[in-house]
Amino acid sequence: METINNYLDSMFANLPNTASVLRAKEELLQMMEDKYTELIKDGKSENEAVGNVIAEFGNLSELAEALGVEEEVKKEEERKVMQEESDEPLRVLTTEDAKGYIKMKAKRAFPLALGIAAFIASSVGPILMDGFLEGPLADALSAISFFAFIAAGILLVIFGASDRKNWRFVKPGSCDLSMDATKYVVDEKNKMEANYRIWLIIGIILCATCWFPAAIGIGGLFNNVIAPASLFVMAATGVFMILYSNTCLAGYKNLLALNGSESMKSAFAEEEDEKGGDVVYESPVADFIMGVYWPTVTCFYLIMSFITFRWGITWLIWPVAGILHPLLAKVFPRKRAE
């Protein structure tokens, strides 16, 4: 019976989610169920019964007129023909593929977020050295720790920003998510989303309150060392949490964005606006800007910092860039997966 259900699901996957389509699906399932039950009762094997039911199902184009979905069925058929003709057929991602992609995203999110956090935290070393040590050794150590953080940051960002080559094909128009995989991704997303949201909220709170220790002003060592150091540590931790959770969530959103927005499959994927991540934008310029956003911000941050050498201020570029990114993503019109 599971096979029949899946068969019907896949037949209807790209039809619009209207009342008449839902009703048809329900009715057809009823008929198929009845037939299946009777075949089993007559002593047919599970395989025989399923094969029989599917063979006698008929085809979608026959339903098109009755359901008022001629357009969609025609499109679906054209798509099949196009797939057969083109060199690169539309790849259908299985549950395993989806699992791999989500895993890869999370694996990449970690160095990216950590690298940017390292830039922000690079001032912590010098502040602590200056506060607790004296003499040329302190200067040397603070310079070493500072540049070590920057170097680590650059390496981590470069490593994290690159999507692994063999996942490049995951974009609307060149692949599609199977029904099973869609269910898997939505379930996983629902399971994980609350966790990531908590990370996000904690991250925002940390960023918003990082100036707090500095503002209290107890005096002495606290004012000169602990307060500024904690400001950078809190900001770095906050930015790390925000970026990490956002990038991980983008993995799920990218996958769900592969399905057309109107189809039955995407009915699983709740609000449409939620489907963001590294989507394809309508204008190539926007697509380019969003593609090189984080590397550009990193370069900008490094150039500004080295020119002015005011590392205590330039880190503010990160929270500003973090706020700007979702705003830009909302402003640029997105390409809809057909």
Add this chain to the structure above:
Amino acid sequence: MTEISSDVIRGYNDTMILFLLRKEPSYGYELSKMIKTLSDGKYIIKETTLYSAFTRMEKNGFVESFVQESMDTGKKRTYYRITEEGRRYYREKREEWLLTKEVVEKFITKENEDGND
């Protein structure tokens, strides 16, 4: 073995369903089973054909649908019942078929009567 041509029979799917519904209301699978039995297994109606016939005839007012629990299993099913309009349509189609059959028959010969095959 010769198979029935779906193009030819298409125009008479509705007639066959209406014929069965004239006796009593019925539901999808039961109708497809009756069609199979009555045709000695020579015509098996596809699920999609049956469903599109239902929606088309419901739109034209030939049948009405209602949900009822089945007597044996207690499962809820959509049943279809014929309307007055449907009965009238059935009689029309019957006349049409008798005429069609009469005309086409005149051009069909039994194998042994024809020497040119």
